[in-house]
Amino acid sequence: MRKFIIAALQLNSNDNKKQNLRNVITLIEEAAERKAKIVAMPENMNYVGVEKESETIPGYTTNLLAEQAVKYNIYIHCGSISEDSKTGRPYNTTVFINPKGEIICKYRKLHMFDVDIKEGPSFRESDNKTPGSEIVTIETEYGNLGFSICYDIRFPEMYRIMALNGAQIIFAPACFVMNTGKDHWEPLLRARAIENTCYIVAPAQIGIKPSYQAYGKTLIVDPWGNVIAKAMDKPCVVTSEIDLDYLENIRKQVPSLKNRRSDIYDLKKVIKNN
Numbered sequence: 001m002r003k004f005i006i007a008a009l010q011l012n013s014n015d016n017k018k019q020n021l022r023n024v025i026t027l028i029e030e031a032a033e034r035k036a037k038i039v040a041m042p043e044n045m046n047y048v049g050v051e052k053e054s055e056t057i058p059g060y061t062t063n064l065l066a067e068q069a070v071k072y073n074i075y076i077h078c079g080s081i082s083e084d085s086k087t088g089r090p091y092n093t094t095v096f097i098n099p100k101g102e103i104i105c106k107y108r109k110l111h112m113f114d115v116d117i118k119e120g121p122s123f124r125e126s127d128n129k130t131p132g133s134e135i136v137t138i139e140t141e142y143g144n145l146g147f148s149i150c151y152d153i154r155f156p157e158m159y160r161i162m163a164l165n166g167a168q169i170i171f172a173p174a175c176f177v178m179n180t181g182k183d184h185w186e187p188l189l190r191a192r193a194i195e196n197t198c199y200i201v202a203p204a205q206i207g208i209k210p211s212y213q214a215y216g217k218t219l220i221v222d223p224w225g226n227v228i229a230k231a232m233d234k235p236c237v238v239t240s241e242i243d244l245d246y247l248e249n250i251r252k253q254v255p256s257l258k259n260r261r262s263d264i265y266d267l268k269k270v271i272k273n274n
Contacts, residue, residue, distance in 0.1 A: 004142055006169070006199075007036035007239045009079075010218040010231040012207035015049025021064055023235065030237045032072035037142060041079030042203040042218070043092070043150050043175040050210045052128075054082035054090035058103060066101035073099045075142070079173040079203055080109065080149050089130045094147050094173065096138065104140075107147035108132025111155055125151075135269050137165045143244050146170040146198075153188045153202075156195060161269050163196035163257060168247055170198055175205040181215025186227070194225040197251045199242055206233060223250040 009027045013020045024045060031039045046061045047053045055061060061081050069076045076097045083093035092109035110133070112126040135158060137146045146167030152158055153172050162170055170192070176185050185204075193200045199222055206216030218231035220240045229240040251257065 001037070001142055002244045004037040004242055005035045005239050006201060006220065006242050007031035007034065007039045007237050008201050008203040008218050008220055008229070008231075009039065009041045009045075010204055010206055010216060010234070010236050010238070011042050011045055012214075012235050013042075013044055013046065013048045013205060014207075015047065015051065015053075015210075017047045017053070017061075020046050021061065025064075025068060027235070027237050028068045028072065028074075028076070031239065032074060034237065034239050036074060036239055038075040038077065040077035040171055040201050040203050041173060042205045043080045043173045044082070044205060045079035045173075046081050048175070048205065048209050052082075052090075054084045057081070057083050057093060057095060057106065062095055062097070062103060066097050066103070069097045069099055070101040075099060075140070077171055077173075077201075083108070085130045087130045089126075089128055091130050091132060092149055093132075094149060094171070096145070096147070098140075105136055105138045105147070107136040107149070108134070109149040109152060110135070110158065111151045113151045135161055135165075137162050137167050139166070142242070143168040148172050150174040150176065153192060156192065157267055159192045159196050161267050163198055164267065165269070167196070168198055168244060169242065170196070170200055172200055172202040173204070174202060175209070176215040178213040178215050181217065185215055185217055186219060189219055189221050190225045190227070193221040193223060195256070197223040197247065197254060197257065199223060199247065204231070206231075206235065223247045
């Protein structure tokens with residue numbers, strides 16, 4: 001299908017997983033009523049708290065989302081949930097569920113935010129999370145889709161590889177903090193869309209979390225870099241039309257993917273076994 005509606009949910013998730021999921025179900029229903037064919041959620045959609053919380057995939061959260069996918073005959077992008085890992089440090093994982101309720105792909109966040117500033121703040125995401133090892137795209141009836149999570153948006157080479165692998169829509173669920181979000185969130189997302197002449201769908205967390213304030217500002221950006229949907233400062237649904245013919249026209253007008261000098265430089269995806 002060349003034209004369709006996509007929805008992005010903005011959530012204020014907390015440490016009450018069951019209530020968070022009830023809120024998600026309510027917003028999925030609203031998105032379905034607005035004729036969305038794909039519904040996307042933010043990072044940590046089912047739990048944000050101080051206690052460690054993870055689950056198996058398939059598991060409690062994905063089973064519930066699969067029921068909603070079947071009920072409304074939609075695709076569901078789960079944002080991210082904390083997935084059990086043999087290392088004891090969970091993965092930060094996206095799953096994509098089809099209208100039959102089947103998990104058809106899974107992406108684990110690649111880039112860990114590790115910062116050590118002399119006589120300043122120190123934070124190491126890798127102390128608590130296990131990074132993934134694969135860049136993921138998938139072909140669907142609604143185009144070729146690519147997957148990223150939050151901090152990944154600062155790594156343009158990852159997005160370029162997805163675009164070269166055919167990605168037309170790239171998801172960027174996040175829980176950006178206010179400090180960086182106010183200056184970097186929208187410029188980064190618009191840049192990734194422009195560079196790769198693709199749609200960017202960026203569902204976000206909002207609200208006060210245990211150690212920070214989430215920025216929010218859920219966005220959908222078109223291949224020209226226009227913000228075509230933007231959330232208000234509250235939990236909500238934003239929708240926009242995706243037009244893959246428009247995308248192809250933009251790629252003809254600005255053929256940067258074709259004009260690359262692969263005789264001088266190149267990017268490639270390295271396949272690893274998890």
